[in-house]
Amino acid sequence: MSRTTVELPAGIRAFLTRPRTATLTTLRPDRTPHVTPVRFTFDPGPALARVTTREGARKARNVAAGGPAARVALCQADGFRWVTLEGRATVTDDPERLAEAVRRYTARYRAAPPAxxxxxxxxxxxxRVLSLNL
Known part of the structure; x- marks a missing residue:
């Protein structure tokens, strides 16, 4: 997966560190949207968002079925303030990448994710980053 540098204002970076729930939108094989609440982390350096889940979850299956062209949108909102992160997604069970995702999740939400x-x-x-009132 190639990495893109995304410059974010300090207000957006701070907003994305708050322990909030977001929605993840993926596309089913029939191209209809699947929207689900998730917890996530965002690493602004490599512009990488991470969502831990079960391999059999619909969202993971949708991303896997989309192959290297799979695009998703992740939106965190708080009242009239929101940030949407868009990009290409992949699913992995690589132990090092899982460990990093769990470490970041635990730091953000002060509890380990389900395992x-x-x-x-x-x-x-x-x-791509879209936002309002930040």
Missing amino acids: PLDLVVIEIAVD
Whole structure:
């Protein structure tokens, strides 16, 4: 997955560190949207968002079915303030990448994520950021 540098104002970076829930939009194989609430982390350096989930979850299956062209949107909102992160997504069960995702999640939400046996991480190479009132 190629990495893109995304310059973010300090207000958006701060907003994305708050322990909030977001929505992740993926596309089903029939191209209809699937929207689900998720917890996530965002690393502004490589512009990489991470969502941990089960391999069998609809969102993970949608990303896997989309192949290297799979695009997703991740939106965190708080009242009339919001940030949407868009980009290409992949699913991996690589132990090092999973460990990094769990470490970042635990730091952000002050609790470890659920740890099912089929834990995977959806990695989103963010290439577009939209926001309002930040």
